[in-house]
Amino acid sequence: MASISVVIQFFEDFDFIERVVERLAWVDEIVVNDGPFQFTRALLEPLVGRDLAQPSPRAAGLFALLGRRLGVPIHYHHGVFAGEREKRIHGYGLASGDVVLSVDADELLLLERQAVEHFWASGAVVASFDCVNFTYLNLVGGKAGSPLVARKPFAFKREAITAEHHLDYLWLVGVEQQAVASEDFLPEALCGGAHLTTVRSAYGASIKFGFYNCLYFHLHGERGLEGSFQAARQFFARGTFDAAAQAEVYGRAMADAIGFPNEQLFRRAAAPEVPEAVLQVAQEAAAAYNHGLPRQRLNGRLVPGVPLYALMAAGSGLRVSLAIAGEARLRVQPLVVDGPPLDLGQPAVEQRWTAEALQPHALALGDRATDDERIGDLVELLVWSGEEATAAWAGASLAPPFSLQVVDPAGA
Numbered sequence: 001m002a003s004i005s006v007v008i009q010f011f012e013d014f015d016f017i018e019r020v021v022e023r024l025a026w027v028d029e030i031v032v033n034d035g036p037f038q039f040t041r042a043l044l045e046p047l048v049g050r051d052l053a054q055p056s057p058r059a060a061g062l063f064a065l066l067g068r069r070l071g072v073p074i075h076y077h078h079g080v081f082a083g084e085r086e087k088r089i090h091g092y093g094l095a096s097g098d099v100v101l102s103v104d105a106d107e108l109l110l111l112e113r114q115a116v117e118h119f120w121a122s123g124a125v126v127a128s129f130d131c132v133n134f135t136y137l138n139l140v141g142g143k144a145g146s147p148l149v150a151r152k153p154f155a156f157k158r159e160a161i162t163a164e165h166h167l168d169y170l171w172l173v174g175v176e177q178q179a180v181a182s183e184d185f186l187p188e189a190l191c192g193g194a195h196l197t198t199v200r201s202a203y204g205a206s207i208k209f210g211f212y213n214c215l216y217f218h219l220h221g222e223r224g225l226e227g228s229f230q231a232a233r234q235f236f237a238r239g240t241f242d243a244a245a246q247a248e249v250y251g252r253a254m255a256d257a258i259g260f261p262n263e264q265l266f267r268r269a270a271a272p273e274v275p276e277a278v279l280q281v282a283q284e285a286a287a288a289y290n291h292g293l294p295r296q297r298l299n300g301r302l303v304p305g306v307p308l309y310a311l312m313a314a315g316s317g318l319r320v321s322l323a324i325a326g327e328a329r330l331r332v333q334p335l336v337v338d339g340p341p342l343d344l345g346q347p348a349v350e351q352r353w354t355a356e357a358l359q360p361h362a363l364a365l366g367d368r369a370t371d372d373e374r375i376g377d378l379v380e381l382l383v384w385s386g387e388e389a390t391a392a393w394a395g396a397s398l399a400p401p402f403s404l405q406v407v408d409p410a411g412a
Contacts, residue, residue, distance in 0.1 A: 002120035004113070005097030005158075006030045009087060010059065011211075012048060013105035015204045016196055018066065019285055020105055025070040026113055027101070032063050033091030035079040040214040043225055043233055047206060047246050053080050083218075084175050085167060092156075092163040100156045102170065107131075108281045109193040116190065119155055124186035126169050127155035129193045132274050134282045135259040136199060136311065137290055137375065139266045140274070144341050148273045155190060173212075174219045192275050194282035198259040199289050203243070206250035209257040228253045231305045235390070239397035248301055249399060252308045255344060260311065260335065260378055262344045268337055268373075294376030296406045301399035304385040310404060311335070312377045316367070317407035321360045324393060324400035326385035328355040330363055335375035342378070355383060362407070379404065 004027040008020070011034060021030060036044060036052045045052050055078035067074035077094060081087035092100060099116055103109065109129055119127045131152035135141040140148055153169040161169075168177045169184075200208060213229040225233065232249050251257050260266070269279050294313040302308045304326060312318070320330060331347035351363050365377075381402065393400055 001117060002098040003028045003096070004099045004101065004116055005095035006101045006103055007091045007095050008032050008103055008105055009091050010034045010105055011036055012056070012059075012207045013204060014058070014062070015106070015199075015201050015289075016108065016285055017062070017105045019108055020103065021066050021074070022070065023109055024101070024103065024111065025072045027072065028097055029073045029075060029095070030067075031091060031094045032059070032074060032076045033079075033087060033094065034059050034077065035081055035087070037081050037083050037087070037211075037214070039083075039218045040211055041080070043210050043214055043229065044207065046233075046236060047210065047243060047250065049243050054078075084172055088167055088170070088172075088175075089163045092166055095158065098158060100158050100166070102154050102156070102166070104195070106196045106199070107193055108196070108285060109191055110277055110281065111191040111193075116155065119186050119190060120157070122186055124184065125157045125160040126153050126180075126184045127186040127190045128153045129191050130189040130278075131193055131195050132269060132278055132282070133195045133197045134199060134269065134286065135197065135266065136286070136293055138269055138279065138283055138286065139337070139375070140269045141198065141259070141261065141264045141266050143263065144265060148267060148269070149192075151189060152193075152195070153185070174215055192278040194278050194285070196282065196286055198256065198261070199286045200251070200257075201289065202251035203247040205257040206247040209254050210250055212256070228306045232303050235303045235306070235394050235399075238391065238394035241397055241399070245301055245399050249303050249306060252300070252310065253306050255309050255342070255378060255380075258309045258311055260309075260342060263341050265339060265341045266335065266337060266375060295404075296409045298404045300402060302381070302383065302402050303399055304383055304390045306382075308381045308402070310379045310381070311375070312379050312404060313406045313409040314374050314377055315365065315406035315409040317362055317364045318379065319360050319362050319403075319405040319407055320355075320381065321358065321403040322355050322383055322400065323357055323402065324383065324385050324389055325357045326355055326383045326389070328353055328361070328381070328383045331380040332363075332365060333378040334370075335378050336370065336372035337375060339372060344380070347380070374410065
């Protein structure tokens with residue numbers, strides 16, 4: 001029998017990690033490779049609230065507890081890495097098993113040892129799982145033409161595939177990869193799995209998409225952070241803000257962060273294309289994050305100059321209230337199942353107005369009846385305030401409150 005190692009590349013991604021580990025507790029060892037990339041520290045350290053060069057007490061404690069409870073050796077390692085390539089190679093190199101399974105912290109696999117033994121006995125050196133990329137409301141997001149279920153390589157025979165070479169098979173962003181041979185692969189998938197790719201708590205979303213913002217500008221000439229995340233960072237640097245306030249703003253600052261990325265379309269996950277067992281696993285894991293969506297009312301905090309995205313119920317209008325005065329813009333984009341790809345640059349409705357503090361503003365959306373299955377409305381709210389007002393709020397360590405309320409919500 002082959003010995004089996006799981007390698008989890010980890011950084012502050014706590015939302016599903018216990019479920020991920022529990023589903024793989026039958027392996028011979030689990031290696032957790034924790035730590036940030038050096039170029040993300042300036043943004044993420046204030047959000048996390050500690051020196052990221054040091055191991056995470058929360059993560060180290062959690063994995064020690066899981067190891068004892070589940071009876072599986074869990075080896076926790078921490079470092080600061082130059083980038084994805086260095087971190088992935090390091091983590092793979094820590095594994096000792098005959099077969100190494102590269103599993104992310106948001107992937108729930110329906111894998112059994114028998115399937116891995118079948119792979120070990122074959123002539124293949126790489127194997128995949130049938131991956132379903134879930135977003136909120138148990139929908140599957142993807143580019144036009146992308147499959148509902150995709151083969152994702154994750155299993156490697158360690159003696160045949162080196163730490164560096166295994167990168168060529170993975171789904172990675174910003175890592176140079178070489179072409180691989182089709183004969184390396186086991187023809188059939190080892191299992192199915194749910195990838196909860198954009199489903200997160202506010203804190204989880206702020207970490208994930210803060211990272212991707214840093215990565216984007218790092219890859220484009222190693223520029224410093226720019227755009228909305230940099231504007232939020234500069235605002236928070238003026239005061240003393242707790243992690244929850246920062247996570248709330250960062251976790252809504254991109255359409256991606258609330259699960260509906262630009263240029264993607266959204267489909268129902270249903271049998272027979274998606275196995276019932278995969279759908280059930282995803283539904284159970286994401287239930288808490290799907291609760292209350294789409295929203296009829298949303299109250300929270302925003303930062304001037306930083307967009308706020310929300311999934312709201314469809315209705316005849318929206319009522320907006322802001323605690324800070326300024327020039328405001330509201331964009332509304334209807335979302336439907338199996339509709340065209342989302343185009344944030346072409347909103348169905350856009351309105352600008354001069355907002356007065358604590359004075360509600362009503363936006364009529366009209367009759368938008370459709371035969372398509374409605375997901376809701378993707379709403380973007382943005383307010384620009386003067387430097388004096390912005391500085392006063394930041395200096396008081398307060399992010400201005402806002403309120404969004406749907407008028408005559410459909411089905412209410």
